[in-house]
Amino acid sequence: MNGPEIHVHVAPELGLFVPRSFRDGAWAPLAVDGVSTLGHVVESLGVPLTEVGALLVDGAEAAAAHIPAAGERVEVRAVTRPQEVPGAPLRFLLDVHLGTLARRMRLLGVDTAYEAVDIGDPALAARSAAERRVLLSRDRGLLRRRELWAGGYVYSDRPDDQLRDVLGRFAPELRPWTRCAACNGTLSEARKEDVADRLQGGTRAGYDVFAQCDRCARVYWRGAHHDRLETVVAAAMAEFGPSTSL
Ligand SMILES: [Zn+2]
Numbered sequence: 130m131n132g133p134e135i136h137v138h139v140a141p142e143l144g145l146f147v148p149r150s151f152r153d154g155a156w157a158p159l160a161v162d163g164v165s166t167l168g169h170v171v172e173s174l175g176v177p178l179t180e181v182g183a184l185l186v187d188g189a190e191a192a193a194a195h196i197p198a199a200g201e202r203v204e205v206r207a208v209t210r211p212q213e214v215p216g217a218p219l220r221f222l223l224d225v226h227l228g229t230l231a232r233r234m235r236l237l238g239v240d241t242a243y244e245a246v247d248i249g250d251p252a253l254a255a256r257s258a259a260e261r262r263v264l265l266s267r268d269r270g271l272l273r274r275r276e277l278w279a280g281g282y283v284y285s286d287r288p289d290d291q292l293r294d295v296l297g298r299f300a301p302e303l304r305p306w307t308r309c310a311a312c313n314g315t316l317s318e319a320r321k322e323d324v325a326d327r328l329q330g331g332t333r334a335g336y337d338v339f340a341q342c343d344r345c346a347r348v349y350w351r352g353a354h355h356d357r358l359e360t361v362v363a364a365a366m367a368e369f370g371p372s373t374s375l
Contacts, residue, residue, distance in 0.1 A: 132162045133199030139176065142207040145284075146175040146269070161197050168193030171205055177272035179280035182206040211300035214263055214279050219301045222262035224253060224271060229288040234295065235313055236358055237365055238304030242313060250274060265295065292361075296369040303370055305362045306340065306349070314344025324348045 137151060137159045144152035151157050151174060161170055167184055171193075184191050185204035197203060220240040223231045231243035242262055254274040257264040264280040266272055272280045281298060285291050296303075307316055319341035327348045340349045 132160050134158050134160050135197045135201045137203045139205045140207040143176050167195045177269050179272045180282050182208040210298050220262045222257050222264045224266040230291045232310045233292050235308045235310045238307040239301045309342035312345040314342040316340040
């Protein structure tokens with residue numbers, strides 16, 4: 130390619146997306162075509178724009194619509210954490226591969242849409258736009274879709290790390306045990322006698338605190354069955370709950 134040459138520095142956090150010569154915070158030359166926007170150039174390097182914070186050209190912040198010219202020095206920064214997302218309340222949509230993360234986010238009271246059936250990239254992106262949900266995915270192609278309301282790449286394939294990544298990045302308000310882990314419906318307190326026919330004998334005898342999903346009618350109770358989930362909630366609240374931000 131004989132277009133103008135620029136020099137590009139990609140934030141080390143974004144190194145996984147780009148060719149080797151752009152990793153580890155190195156400045157590397159890049160031939161551009163003199164027509165494409167900075168946003169397009171960054172995407173062509175492999176970085177989803179959902180992951181890009183500030184773009185700097187010769188040290189000054191530039192818009193993604195800027196067209197890089199010969200000799201310019203371009204810095205691609207990662208999103209700042211916590212990341213501001215316009216349009217509260219903060220809501221999420223997770224792709225089909227993130228079921229465990231979805232259940233954990235719901236457990237913490239974060240509004241998280243998720244379908245176990247793959248509805249396809251166009252439908253996911255359209256739903257993100259229609260419902261103003263931040264789409265979370267490990268699929269870079271999905272995150273490049275223009276119709277997204279907002280999106281975020283999930284950097285780990287381990288649910289524990291995924292949860293810490295998302296909570297640290299978006300800092301959603303945590304309200305544990307207010308949302309159904311199965312369907313994302315909201316939970317209301319339920320009286321034992323009203324849900325008794327949905328409980329097994331041992332549960333009926335042993336536990337007294339009940340909640341029921343307003344959407345799917347699933348019954349929740351606090352007790353031994355929740356030990357593992359309590360651990361997930363306690364760890365998340367200790368690190369990301371309200372007391373840490375006071
Ligand atoms: Zn439910």
